[in-house]
Amino acid sequence: MANLKVQFGARLKLLRAQRNMTQEQLADATGLTIESISNIERGIFGPRFDNLEKIAEALHLEVQRLFEFG
Numbered sequence: 786m787a788n789l790k791v792q793f794g795a796r797l798k799l800l801r802a803q804r805n806m807t808q809e810q811l812a813d814a815t816g817l818t819i820e821s822i823s824n825i826e827r828g829i830f831g832p833r834f835d836n837l838e839k840i841a842e843a844l845h846l847e848v849q850r851l852f853e854f855g
Contacts, residue, residue, distance in 0.1 A: 791828030792854045798826040800844050800851070814843035 801811050808822045815822075817836060824830045832840060841848040 815839040
């Protein structure tokens with residue numbers, strides 16, 4: 786089983802791409818930096834709880850949908 790941060794990052798990247806959003810657009814929508822979005826997507830860091838809510842809102846999803854790993 787892959788590391789949770791890696792699984793989450795891959796899921797975030799997929800969801801962002803499905804919405805035709807760039808990392809820059811997601812960063813702008815959440816108030817995070819592009820570097821932060823990149824680090825999350827690469828599984829280097831996991832997002833804090835408050836940032837999970839911002840990411841879900843920017844992607845128009847419920848937070849739990851971010852954790853639906855295939």
